Amino acid sequence: MAKTLFEKVWQQHVVSENDDGSVLLYIDRQLVHEVTSPQAFEGLRIAGRKPWRVSASVATPDHNIPTTGLEHGITDPVAKTQVQTLDSNCDEFGITEFKMGDKRQGIVHVVGPEQGLVLPGMTVVCGDSHTSTHGALAAIAMGIGTSEVEHVLATQTLIQKQPKVMRIHVDGELPQGITGKDVALYIIGEIGTAGGTGYAIEFAGLAIQQLSMEGRMSLCNMTIEAGARCGMVAVDDKTIDYVKGKPHAPTGEMWNKAEAAWRDLHSDADAVFDKEVYLNAADIAPQVTWGTSPEMVVPISASTPSLDDAKDEVQREGWARAFAYMGLKENTPMQAINIDKVFIGSCTNARIEDFRAAAAIAKGHKVAANVKLAMVVPGSGLVKAQAESEGLDKIFTDAGFEWRAPGCSMCLAMNADRLEAGERCASTSNRNFEGRQGAGGRTHLVSPAMAAAAAIQGHFVDIRNWDK
């Protein structure tokens, strides 16, 4: 029977089926970080349990890591305790960890694919909603809570109900200057932040095929912002080329066997989906969010909406609250909005391609006088080294950007990198929620090139008109 990509990977991981239709699903890889794991390890200790398969888990600290002054270590004592707790838990249970100072350390969702720790067709979990990133490699990758982190550590499985499967086609050529980030924001604008609830999403169509692996990771990363369990893209030559030669990827005869299996990781021609959505790439302009939910998004050429356009009273009230929080009015042209800070980084956009795109814009320019801080934060020590070998760090610092050490940084502001109340930020991260980047901070989500252009001009601009 014809199967979807999701069904193929799912069925390969079913250990047993329960009477109520749920299954015990085998998990190939668990990524671990310092914020959502301490209580899971503590749970194991209290119950006297050991990890089921130690080699299936790999850890790195990312959320709390400072991005400057690393020689002083972590100065926040509470954050320091949390990172030390990860170190001691990994040491105690024998889990591989890329600790602070290791050049392989970085944001888990950048490190996993970069190290070949995530491979096509795997089931991948992490106590982090942006685990959906790894679906770019045709993996079923899901964010889970801490109790489930403990469940996976103890049993290498999760109890799961099979979600429905939605395919989103983005047909036609990807327009110039449009990135995976723009595609993700456009899709969320179309289907809403709850549009994917209860579904696994497969992204398909020419525009998706044209995205680089980094672009597909940005897209799958934000699947969670559409409410979906996970997002996936089928294996093609780009996937195979990306994985080949990665430190933990198979080699030799094992590679040949693996590649043959991975080449089947696509939906069969006559596979049936629970829902299909058709979008045209030609309709996608560079996207900018204006409000406090990723679905509050418009093309850069547009203005903030009018309250009268709201579909119902609940949405109208949500928009009114978002306008008040963001310090914006209805019908304001997006390009007229000035910014105070710029953040280029996060598990959405901190890979080498993201920095190449931002540097191409920043080259030969200066950050605008009204921009207090423009920071560039690589996703891992290896991305940082690669960018530096290409001279990207120099382009950024010459233009007045700060070039930082890797970590989650101002995506969620658990370390010292944050917005002050009222500050407005062009950010390549994934969430524009109230307070996300600092209490009272105002976040506008954009692609790396759009963030760099906003830094130079001091306000949002249309990257498609950038000819300098």
Add this chain to the structure above:
Amino acid sequence: MQAFTRLNGLVVPLDRANVDTDAIIPKQFLKSIKRTGYGPFLFDEWRYEDVGQPEMDCSNRPIRKDFVLNQPRYQGAEIMLARENFGCGSSREHAPWAIADYGILCVIAPSFADIFYNNCFKNGILPVVLKDEEVDVLFSETQSHEGYKLDVDLEAQTVTTPSGQVFTFEMDDFRKHCLLNGLDDIGLTLQQADKIKAYEEKRKQEAPWLFA
């Protein structure tokens, strides 16, 4: 885990859609390595005028009087009424930990974000999905009747209003069983250890690169 069977509790209405877990428990509280102590910081930015810090004493902090959790009539609430897509965003289990620690044992909404919904069951919280129009009725009755209580019965899968109106909700059998009995699902899964081992042996043959 604490079992949930039946609850007759005071209802607090949180009339906003897309309430995210960053709002439920802001990031600075995620630095804790404990499972407890998050209740005083539940909805910290909406509840207080200042910015909360981990382990601070909240008893003298300036509160936002208009926020529902601060209104005298809703003190002691055990049921929260919410709008669509409640608990979206971050997977942080600190969100249900904060809700439970505050004393809320049941959240009723037209829809929940998947990860949050799942996390509730691990912490003795019952998330109840009712139809939009049913939730509208409950909002309107809660706001117009001080001391409004609902009776939530997990075994019967019903929510009963003071006037005797009964709304039923869906629930999967396994989750219901675990919540009714306060069961630890790791222990249950480990009863299938032989099946997990057999699966691994088979997979090592089919896809050895997964075990390298």
